[in-house]
Each structure stands twice: as structure tokens, then as C-alpha cells.
Amino acid sequence: MFKILNYSFFDLMRSRWSYVYFLFYLGLGFILFFLNNDITKAVITLLNIIIVLTPLIGTVFGVMYYYSSREFTELLLSQPIKRSTIFIGQYVGLSLSLALSLVLGLGIPFVLYGVFQSAAIWDFATLLLIGAYLTFIFVGLAYNIALSFNDKIKGFGFAILLWLFLAVIYDGLFLLAMVFFHDYPLDKFALSVTMFNPIDLSRILILLKLDISALLGYTGAVFQKFFGTALGSVLSLLVLTVWIIVPTYFMVLQARKKDF
Amino acid sequence: MINLTNLHKSYSKVHVLQGIDLFFDQNGIIAILGPNGSGKTTLIKSILGMVIPQKGDILLNESSILNEYKYRKDISYLPQIAHFPQNLKVEELIKMIKNIRQQKSNEIELIRLFNLSPYLDKKLGTLSGGTRQKVNIVLTFMFDSPLIILDEPTTGLDPVALISLKKILDEEKAKGKMILITTHIMNLVDEIADQVIFLLDGNIYFNGTVSQLKKQTNHSNLEHAIAEILKETYV
């Protein structure tokens, strides 16, 4: 697996898109930190960008990479390598290279800005960790979609739809449901619905770091218990990890049955 | 030795392989022929484990290959269309496949044979179709595998390269290997094939030598012989 991972990773690190992606974050980082002295505000802006953009990029790159390397995958399939090895290798290689673009792109301006001396280092580290998690999750989901559609256009369409659903539509329905049933106790419902969307979960994790747990405390004991203690962070991270493991598992399952 | 028993494969509604039974044990070149959509590539890919059959079994040297992968170290495969990662250089691709297979290889000789040395440091995305097919051939023949599977090997090759390819095939055959080949070039079959398998609508229509085929159809020309079979079945 390591050979495939290694190969996918270096292949991607040399591709033009990785540079574009890296330079985008680098530019964003510099703009945020040198034109804006308020580090809290910078982290909030980054939060908005990361929870929307990393899933989108992960989805698009995941689907694109799968379809563009399909013939090469076939070449690998005729070699004495296990199928799961090939796909997990590609998946990890791609996710890792995207995550690295993100971490380096934002990390360099931050280090130059002096984040190690800043109190915001943990907020920032959380932000990058979440960005990496989201990359892995959405590349995994995209790979699942791509594996189930031989038609490139269909696969691409479904992947974008999935992103749109999780990034926007899900929250819209969620909000409607809560407003509609506001006479009922909603806190446990809200928490569990959040768990089923990695974007929401990531957003909450970063919000916790930004001391907005103060605000979340407003809504009552369940939220406060969840968000006020380490329980919230640990559980959220755990569920995010599940969000990586489950698509990977289905990816292996699909890959095993698929004809090439 | 390859043994296919009652092999079935269908894609959604199309029943591509309808219970294939085949047994090869002699070495030499076996040509798999048939019209488009007759299941040639599916058959080959089943042996390679790239297509998973719904029913039946495939034995390679008396052990089933279903859900296995290690057996592929004894197979060299030349795919129909050679698409490689665009950003990779030719030498890197060769190195990588070598790295994956960890087997003895003789790529230097092959590179000389196909005059590929000027392209070694070029990215694969920049190569012409013919050159890419040559790279493909190098990748296939650089390992010393007892079973060689070639899917339309002549696509895009110039006459010089075609001669080199035939020469290699002769050499490999002389080494006592089993070579499966699909092609539409009947001259090639006539020239090199020891055995012909004719697939039609997912069934084996004919299995024998070239001369047996000619005799059966009363045609001295192989192309005409094939045409005769098709005419018979479709009238």
C-alpha cells in the first residue's frame, strides 16, 4: 500500500492543481494575517472558508482523480497487488497531498506571523486538524461515488450534489425542523443531527475552541454539558474519525466487487 | 495451465459470457477471436481478476484465482488502450512497475529495440499514441512471466515496431510460454497463432488450430473463414 500511496502522493504533489491549491491558501493566509491584525477575526474567517472549501475541494479532486487515473488503476490491477491496497493507497495519497497543501499553505503565513508566540495557536491547530479531517472524509466520500458510477458526468454531478447537501441543504432542513418543533425539547435531537454531518461537526469543534461555548451554554444543560467539557471535543473527534473509517470500509467493499 | 469452468458474466442486462468452459495446457500462442462485443476482453480480464464472474471458476495451475492477487506475478498483461499518469516520466513509470513487482526485468534491451531512449525523461502525457504503445509493450515484456496476455497489441504500431513485436513473440514462444492474444489483424493470427478460439455471443464457437478452422470453413484465407462463420450464424 505504501508504494501506491507514495506514488499517488508524489504524482499529485507535482501536479499543477496542487500548486494552485497550495498557493491559494498561502495567499489567503498572508492576506488574513498581514492586512488584518485581529487574530480572532482571522480564525473566524478561516473557519468559514475551511468548512466550506475543504469539503468542496476534497469532493472535486477525489472524483477527478479517480476518473483521470482509471486506466492507470487498471494497469495496477493487472499487477500482483491487492485491490484494497490500490484504492486505499490512492485515497490516502490524494488526501494527504491535499491536506498538506492546506497545512503548509496556511501554516507558513501563520508561522511567519508568529503563531507560536500567540495564544491562538491551539485554535489554529484545531482549524488545520479539522481541515485535514474534512479533506480525508470528503475524498473518501467522493471515491465511493466515483466507484459507483462509471459515467464521469454522473459521478461528478452526484459528488457535487453530496457536497451541496451536506454544506447547505442539510442545515436548512435541520433549521426548519428545529423551528417547526420548537415546542419540544430539542437539544438531544440537535446534537445527534449534528453528528450525522461532518461539516456541522467540524464547525462545532472549532466553535468550541473560539470560546463560543459561552453562547452554546445559553441553550441548556445538555448542550452545556456536552460543549462545556472535554467530552464534546473528544466525542466530536471520535465521530469524525468514524466518518473517515466508514467510507473507507465501503470503498474497499465496492472495490472488491467492481469490474474494470 | 488454465482451466475455465462454466464461466458466466453479465453486465446489468447484457449476458457477456454464457458459461465458458476452456482448458489450455500446451504452451504457444493462443489467439482469441470474435466480433466486437463477443466477450474477448471480458474473458481476458476475468483471468486477470479485473472482472469478477458471477458464476464458474478459473483455475490457474490447479488453484482458483478468485479473490487472489499473488498469482498475477506470473502474468504479463498488455492492456488495450495505454493511458498512463500524465505527470509521470517514462523511466519513472518503468521504475515504479519494477518497484511494485520486485522481479527480475530486462527493460534495457527492450528500450533499445523500440528506440525509446530519447523518450525516457519525457512525461507520458506528451507522448504520441504509438510511442505510448511501445512503452506499454516494454512494461509487458520486461518481466519473465510464464503467462502473457495481450489485448490488441498492434494498435498504433508502425511497421518496424510491429516486426519487433513479432520477433519478441517468437522468442517468448520459444521459451515455452503460454501467450493469449486478442486481435483483429487476421494476418497476424495466420502467421503466429498455434491455436484459435472463436467467441461468439458469449459462447465458444470454435476451438482448434488455424488449419482446422480453414478446413472446417473450406476457406484458405483466414479472414474469409471468419467471415463465413459470421455469415452462417447471422443468416
Added chain:
Amino acid sequence: MPLVRLSQLFIYSTLIFLLFSYSDLIANTIKVCPDCGIASVRQAVAIALPGDTVLVKDATYAEHDILIDKPVTIIGENHPTIDAQGQGYIFKVYADSVTIRGLKLKNVEVSYISDFAAIYTSKVRHFIFENNILEDIFFGFLIEKSHNGILKNNIIRGNAVKEHSSGNGIHLWHSSKIQILDNRIEKMRDGIYLEFVKHSEIKGNISLNNLRYGLHFMFSNDDRYEDNIFEKNGAGVAVMFSKQIFMRHNTFRLNWGTASYGLLLKEINDANIVNNTFEQNTIGINADGSNRITYEKNTFHNNGWAVRFLGACYGNKLLQNNFLNNALDISYVGRMNGNIFDKNFWSDYTGYDLNKDNIGDVPYRPVKLFSYIVNQTPETIILLRSLFVDIINFSEKVSPIFTPDNLQDLNPAMVPIINYD
């Protein structure tokens, strides 16, 4: 009777002798220590004459309900401890001009019927209680119907767990002209509680980790509090049913919880809230039925809500405040009712300033649609900063439907306001 006359003469001459032989005329100093004859404070107070000083040496004295019925000064040397051992009050002051300084007072009785305190006063004037340390007490200072007193530099440490079994650090009732200065109050029910208190000043105190409010006003008019720090209290500071309260330069921090505020205003009229800092509170200011209040040059940063208006609030002015990175700046129910937002700095403002006068050219709308939704359904807060919420906020900003059309700051500042004071 010559004998009587003689004794009177003796007393007079003694008095005259005392007058000339000691520089301090009346002040006799009575020392208290375990082995110097007078071993208890009670005994010392009993024999003291008005104006005398009782000097308590460093030791622990198990005493309670020490009655002070004459003007005396009690001074502790190195904070001697008076331990009530869980029985009654420690000092009950019924005389004017009493000073208690430098003592450590502990273990006051906890009761559900009586408000036992470390120092209790009733109907007295001109008292000074300073540099005392109060620990494990029920109430700290309980001041009733008393006037012109000073409470300074005391440290009050409770261990309140439940509201009904804990008392207030400094409790004033029907009093006036009291100065509460530089005290530190922790883990009580209310840090400082004022009921029917007038013309008093609360300055430089630190009130933290109290179960209920850091500072609590009820029916108290014409008071001022400034330079205090209120931190991590159950519900911050509450000012209720009071008039003309001046609040300046206080810091309200880290008051988190369902009903937790930096500052709660309930039925307050004509107050000034100037130059205060509100940071990381669930709600910075919660104003309920409060009228004619001027909020000026305050800084709100990283609060859940900066300011929430509830009920009928008429004629309030918010001028030149800084709103920095609050999750929601303003929450507002109902109509504008003559409230004014002007020249504030809003970190969320995205307008421009073409004529470079540091005033944004486009008005700012401080109330977002999302804050309405959260008012209706608090649990929706879980969607804060999600893309969907940003989208609906944006559409509301472009064409307001739910928020009052005239609820806007016409002159938003382009740079944060600096407080010169």
C-alpha cells in the same frame, strides 16, 4: 457628703492627670492575648470605654456574638483569628463610629432562619471595616439601616454550593452613603447585595465565582459603581428596579450559562453605562424593560450576544461602543421605541468609507435574522456560522423582512473607538 465629694475630686483629678500625661486623650489601648490577663475580645470590649482601642494579638479566639455598644476601635495584629465555631454572629455592632481592622473572622453559623454574619450592624453611622479576612462565613458584612460607613480592602471567601444555604458577601439594606472599596469577594451567594441603598459608591472591588450575582442592586437609587471586576459569577451583575445608577469602567467577564449575563438590567431608568468592558459572557447586557439608558464607549468582545433587549425599552442610546467578534451583536424584540444606535464600531461591518471621515457610508444593521431565530428556538444556536445561516442572514440584510427597517446604525465607525479616560 464630703466622702462623695472627695471621690469625685479624685476622679476628676485622675482624669486631668490622664489628660496631661498621655498624648492621646481618651484612647486607652486594651491588649488581648491568650495569656495577658484579657484573653477574649468580648472581655476587652466590655471593659473598654468609648473611644478606646482594643489591640488583638496574633492568636485564635473562639468567640461569637461579641456585642459592640460603644464607639471602639478593634485592631488585629497579624490577622488574629476569631472563630465562631459555627455559632451565631461574630460582631454585632450597635454603636456609631466603630472601626474593625485587620482581623480574620471565620466559621459563622449557617442558618435557614437568621442571617448570621461575620459583622452585623444596625442603625449605626461612621463605621469603618477594613483589611479583614472573612472565611467560611454565612453572610460577610450585614449592614442594616446604617449610614456613612466604609468597607475597605476586605477579603471575603465563602464556599457556597447552594443558593439557599449561602449568604451574601456584603449585604446592605436600607442604608445610605456607604463606600465599598477594593474588596475581594469570592464564592458567596451574591458578592455584593444592595437593597434600598442610596448615594453609595462601589469602587475597585473584585467579585468572582459567586453563585448568583457578582453585584446585585434592588430598589436602590443614585448609586455609582466603577473600576470593579466581575468574573465567572453565576449570572454577572444584576441591577433591578433602580434609578440613576452610574456604571463606569467595570469589567464583566466569563459569565456563562443559560441565564447568565455580564449585566442584567431589569426595570432600570436613567442610568449611564460608560467605558465598561464586557468579554466572553453568554450575554453581555440583558436589558429588560429599561428606559432612557445611555450606553457609551463600552467594549463588547467575544460575547454570545453583546446586548439583548427584551420587553419594552424606550429611549435608550447606544453611542460609540465597540462590538468586536460577538457571535450576535444585538438581539431585539419589537419596535424601535425611540432607541438610537449611533457611531458604534461593529467588527462585522463590511461597508466602505469613500470620503475618509472614518464613518462608514452605508448604514449597519446590527440585528441579524439568525438572532431572531435563536430567540424563538434557542437550540438553533448549534447552526451558528454555518453556510446556510450566512446565506439567510445575507438575504435578510439585502431585503429586511423580519427586522425593523429603521433598526440601524447610520454612522458606523470604521475604526474601533478608543476610550480616553
